[in-house]
Amino acid sequence: MTDGEFKRIVLPQYRQMYATAFAILRDSDEASDAVQDSISALWQKHTQMKPPDNAQNFCNRTIRNHCIDRLRKNSKQYFERIDTLYQFSAESNADSEVSLNSTSAFIMKCLMGLNKRHREVLTLSIFSQLSNDEISTATGESPENVRVILSRGRKTIKEYLKNEQKFRNK
Amino acid sequence: MNKNSEINKLRFLLQRYYEAQTSPEEESLIVSLFAEIEIQDIPNDLIFDRKLFLSMRELHPLQTNLETPDDLLVKINREITEKPPIVSEVRKKKRKNFFIYTGSVAAACVLFAISVQIINKSNIIAPPIIDNLTESPSVSPEESIPKISDPLETKSVIRKSKENTSLSSPPPRINQAAAETEVVLNEESGYIEITDPEEARDILVEISKLLANNSIKTNEATHIVENTVNEYREITKSILK
Known part of the structure; x- marks a missing residue:
């Protein structure tokens, strides 16, 4: 790929890449850094690559893999960020950044009640919408473990929600 | 009929969801199906699932309304101009040479093995002497x-x-x-x-x-071995050139 092709095909995808990075990392600065690092890495190797057939899919896949690598190396900051972002919302604080309906707040409370390992897996699934394989890469858990944790966690949350609704109705 | 097929599809996807076998795209499809179907058309056993999915949608930001930072493109352009691309021609040449050397050594080993086989056969053909x-x-x-x-x-x-x-x-x-x-x-x-x-x-x-x-x-066997060694030398010389 020539310099001109790179600037014409890859660079314009930066907005979509930022949106994908933000959806996963849930922080503006982190997402900007991820996009810069990804595009810089692509630029370094662009002479060895052919122009992609579908630039959007290619860039999307690149930024997703980069974000998952960042999560794998530095997951503590990510989970602290999620906890801080939604903890106030779960406690129905009017000054919180995000205001949630009662069910969303209830889901947050359910997640807070889980052990650390289960909470991390479910958080990545709910908040960053990662696939099972991506969660496995980010957390270091085996794909089978991830599947079991997600299955149990989702059924548990549904049961809690049903019980909470019954309690309210009473 | 259309609604029934959508409900059946929903049930199928939900079953996979609770077994953690769905992809993010299928989960998005569940959300969109719940949003499209009127609440009065949702069966009673799927009401809680609807509530759950529509609430979880809140926890994930909509990408369409997201604003990209203004200075992001400036930073990206600065990174590109400061860091030139890696030249990989040296690496490619080294890899090519490695394969050539490996191939020539493998060919020489095969030729040597063939010549040894010929020598052994010539010894077997000669009858034993006193x-x-x-x-x-x-x-x-x-x-x-x-x-x-x-x-x-x-x-x-x-x-x-x-x-x-x-x-x-x-x-x-x-x-x-x-x-x-x-x-x-x-x-x-x-x-x-x-x-x-x-x-x-x-x-x-x-x-x-x-x-x-x-x-x-x-x-004869000695000649064959000598010829083999000479051929190997010529091959090596031609490759090195």
Whole structure:
């Protein structure tokens, strides 16, 4: 790929890449850094690559893999960020950044009640919408473990929600 | 009918969801199906699932309304101009050379193995020779070939002096021509007596023929090996050029 092709095909995808990075990392600065690092890495190797057939899919896949690598190396900051972002919302604080309906707040409370390992897996699934394989890469858990944790966690949350609704109705 | 098929699809996807077998795209499809179908059309057993999915949608930001930072493109352009792309031609050349060298060494090994096989085959084709002519360095050449001074002698014995032989060596083998003659075993010395001088002469002639054949075949094998080594050298030179 020539310099001109790179600037014409890859660079314009930066907005979509930022949106994908933000959806996963849930922080503006982190997402900007991820996009810069990804595009810089692509630029370094662009002479060895052919122009992609579908630039959007290619860039999307690149930024997703980069974000998952960042999560794998530095997951503590990510989970602290999620906890801080939604903890106030779960406690129905009017000054919180995000205001949630009662069910969303209830889901947050359910997640807070889980052990650390289960909470991390479910958080990545709910908040960053990662696939099972991506969660496995980010957390270091085996794909089978991830599947079991997600299955149990989702059924548990549904049961809690049903019980909470019954309690309210009473 | 359309609504029924959508409900059936929903049930199928939800079953996969709670078994953690859905992809993010399928989960998004569940959310969009719940959003499209009117709440009065949702079966009672799926009401909680609807509530759950529509609430979880809140926890994930909508990408369409997201604003990209204004200075992001400026930062990206600065990164690109400051860091030139990696030149990988040196790496490619090194990889190419590695494959060439590996290939040439593999070819040389194969040629060497073939030549060894040819040499082995040439040794097998040559019939065995009488051991006392080759395996007794201490025996002098004169003693190894029996002297037939008088061809009409009734007895001629192929004998080695006990002083010069190593008795640990096995008794001499006799080729087929000698085996057909009348032989007398000398049990004490372990040697076989050939009584007929003409037969003994024939045996000696056969032996010399066999020796000549063997030396020819050895020369041929040596030539083959030399040719193989020369070819290997030429291949290596041409590749290096």
